[in-house]
Amino acid sequence: MALLGAGAARAGPPFITDDPEPVDLHHWEIYAFSAGAFDSHGATGQGPALEVNYGAAPNLQLHLIAPFAYDAPPGGPTTMGLGDTELGFKYRFITPDKDDWFPQVGIFPLLEVPTGDAHRGLGAGQVQAFFPIWLQKDFGKWTTYGGGGYWINPGPGNRDYWFTGWLLQRQVTDKLALGGEVFHTSSSQVGRDGVTGFNLGGQYDFTEHYHLLFSAGEGGQAFAVDTGAVGRHATTYYLAFQWTY
Numbered sequence: 001m002a003l004l005g006a007g008a009a010r011a012g013p014p015f016i017t018d019d020p021e022p023v024d025l026h027h028w029e030i031y032a033f034s035a036g037a038f039d040s041h042g043a044t045g046q047g048p049a050l051e052v053n054y055g056a057a058p059n060l061q062l063h064l065i066a067p068f069a070y071d072a073p074p075g076g077p078t079t080m081g082l083g084d085t086e087l088g089f090k091y092r093f094i095t096p097d098k099d100d101w102f103p104q105v106g107i108f109p110l111l112e113v114p115t116g117d118a119h120r121g122l123g124a125g126q127v128q129a130f131f132p133i134w135l136q137k138d139f140g141k142w143t144t145y146g147g148g149g150y151w152i153n154p155g156p157g158n159r160d161y162w163f164t165g166w167l168l169q170r171q172v173t174d175k176l177a178l179g180g181e182v183f184h185t186s187s188s189q190v191g192r193d194g195v196t197g198f199n200l201g202g203q204y205d206f207t208e209h210y211h212l213l214f215s216a217g218e219g220g221q222a223f224a225v226d227t228g229a230v231g232r233h234a235t236t237y238y239l240a241f242q243w244t245y
Contacts, residue, residue: 013051014201014215014238017165017181019145020106020134022053022061022090029053031213033240037220039233041074044121046083051240053090061090063110071121083116084123088130103137103145126155132163141171146181153188161188169202178202183219195219201238211242 012018013031023029030052036045049067056062069083092106110130116123132149148164162185169179179202186194197219204212220236 013240013242014203014213015165015167015179015181015199016163016183016220017146017167018090018108018132018134019136020090020092020094020104020108020147021136022059022092022106023055025055025058027055028243028245030243031240033213033238035236035238036070037234037236039235043070043072045070049083056089059092059095059106063088063090063108067116069116069122073121079117079120079122081117081120081122085113085115087111087113103135105133105135107131107133124155126153126158128153130163143169143171143179151188157190159188159190161186161194172202175205176202181217185219197236199236199238203242209244211244213240213242214238 013033031050033049033051034045034047035049036043036047038044046067046069049065051065052063054062063086065086067083067085068080070078070080072078088108088110090106090108092104094102094105096102096104109132112124112128112130114123114125114127118125129152130149132147134145134147136143136145144167146164146166148162151161151163153160163183165181165183167179167181169177171177178200180198180200182196182198184194184196197217199215199217199220201213201215201217206212215238217236218233
């Protein structure tokens with residue numbers, strides 16, 4: 001569930017791999033999005049959902065995701081309702097100048113609050129936490145970033161696990177950026193293997209303030225594997241309208 005939100009949660013959106021760059025001071029990023037996984041047997045995910053990021057101080061971003069979740073397991077009823085709430089902050093502690101060789105570096109700890117009904121497949125049922133570190137470097141029209149961290153994942157049959165990912169993206173035109181990521185999640189449940197996946201996607205800028213974000217891939221929704229709503233190789237997606245100001 002946490003990967004769905006983060007990817008959601010979530011640079012960051014539309015990818016799961018995140019970056020260290022916070023929202024500018026006193027500026028906002030607001031996303032209306034849907035994200036999930038589906039195959040021939042079922043579907044599960046979030047949407048409509050809201051993500052809000054605010055530049056609260058120099059190099060500091062506050063973060064909130066409030067989702068509406070859905071779950072359609074094979075052979076069972078479809079359920080919909082409030083999902084788990086995500087809270088966090090991003091802090092960039094290394095900020096190089098344009099000509100410096102070293103990358104930006106930051107942290108982005110997240111807390112998953114179990115506001116969704118786990119018995120209906122709409123949440124994890126436990127407080128979860130993620131402690132990552134992210135790096136980023138820009139080369140002209142190219143941007144690359146990645147890193148990873150450790151998930152605290154309590155609950156019967158669950159285990160704490162690692163996530164790591166890396167992304168490469170290019171500004172194709174003044175309005176369109178395209179990229180791809182690869183990532184790996186170690187085993188998050190007893191008796192289950194880890195998951196390696198990928199996403200391809202991008203961002204189209206309608207104006208300075210309005211943007212479309214999109215991606216699709218495989219392996220991105222770890223909770224979908226754990227709940228059995230869809231298989232391990234289900235197609236995953238992310239689609240969002242973003243307002244920045």
